[in-house]
Amino acid sequence: MTKQLYLKPRSAAEAAALLAEHRRAVIIGGGAYVRLGSRRIDVAVDLYDAGLDYVRRTPNGLELGAMATFRMLETAPELQDYADGILVRCVERIVGVQVRNITTVGGTLFGRYGFSNLITALLALDAEVALHHAGRMPLGDFLATKPDSCDLLTAVFLPDQVWRASWQDMTRTVNDYAVLNVAAARCGDQARVVVGARPGRGVRCPEAEAALLAGDADGAAEVAASTLEFGNDVRAGGDYRRELCRTLVARATAEVLA
Amino acid sequence: MTIVFTLNDREVTWEIEPTETLLQALRRNGLVGAKEGCDTASCGVCTVLLDNKPVPSCAVPAARVDGHTVTTVEGVQDQARRIGEAMAAEGADQCGYCTPGLVMSLVAMEKELDQPDDEQIRSYLAGNMCRCSGYTSQMRAVRKYLGGGR
């Protein structure tokens, strides 16, 4: 990785201006994955001083700044009880404290990683993202668009809802990437079942959500396993993932219904 | 490029490459306490404190610390000595390569957690790999060190 110019904007607006000026600039969030990549970087725009590292309550729910680290999610008082602490659960065993102190919400969502625990959990909570240029949109819509490397993710919004929620994942060893991850949530007549690390990215399963609403955990598990797509990678085969999906969705939905 | 930051309680001005990691810059400037292991943010031997939080210095761009505070094992000599003694007493110090990183995580843990139980200690130190000890003797040493400090 070769960076010729290293810029540290003091605000999101300043960062956006730098991105407009330097068309090939690369944003550094936590930097953990930028660092692992091999692409040559002429201009780096590091958001560390841009004032985006916060978790806060708003009149309409909660807001996570793009530079909120996983460790901040894990320790924020606002998140300990929100949706039964699912945002704490989904990050608290990722590598170690050191990595969780650098990896960010913005870098994770912008990277659209298939294995991502956070993406799976946020999809289950109807999170919205704010982009500097493209504006505010549901996370699911954002993930479906092609990444625009000139835009800047500034924040994530969580609705003021009292979700009952459950987090389930399976790793081969403690602190490894998930072989499969599942988030389930329910609030009134709304239900969400999301399955990620298939190894494809987290997706909702509407059929399983209908079963959850009907109070049928086993049915949700069955239909998630039979309708979602699963594939092979170094961690597991697709058939194994399908079995795992059955088990984890059953546990998640049963917990939400309990 | 020039960066100005607080290193172990002293303000320093360094010339760095925009491409360098904090670990590279530290070692090039003679602070060789932080070690390089995996170089992929996975093993914890390069742990230093950035603004009082433990981070893998192999994954932090050196340019990021401009205007911030960095603490390395060279800056916590007293704690490092006491932790080292506890490790030696419990037979946990074998090749010793992981010790500086572990010291930094322990220093951070002491500030962050009040009277942690074994589960909390294990979780806090999960990012510090040790290829020699098997962790059991390390846990004894950590408990001994924390107990002695109180």
Ligand SMILES: Cc1cc2nc3c(=O)[nH]c(=O)nc-3n(C[C@H](O)[C@H](O)[C@H](O)COP(=O)(O)OP(=O)(O)OC[C@H]3O[C@@H](n4cnc5c(N)ncnc54)[C@H](O)[C@@H]3O)c2cc1C
């Ligand atoms: C050793 C290691 C183990 C890991 N294990 C797991 C695991 O088990 N489970 C898991 O879910 N995750 C895991 N992760 C991934 C981690 O959770 C993050 O998703 C990943 O590091 C990216 O986050 P970052 O903040 O480091 O992003 P960066 O590396 O800074 O950026 C990633 C991409 O997003 C862009 N970007 C960053 N911020 C913004 C922004 N605000 N707006 C627009 N674009 C932006 C960058 O230009 C880059 O293209 C692991 C990471 C590491 C290093």
Ligand code: FES
């Ligand atoms: S060398 Fe930095 S975490 Fe292994």
Ligand code: FES
């Ligand atoms: S003592 Fe050798 S790696 Fe820990």
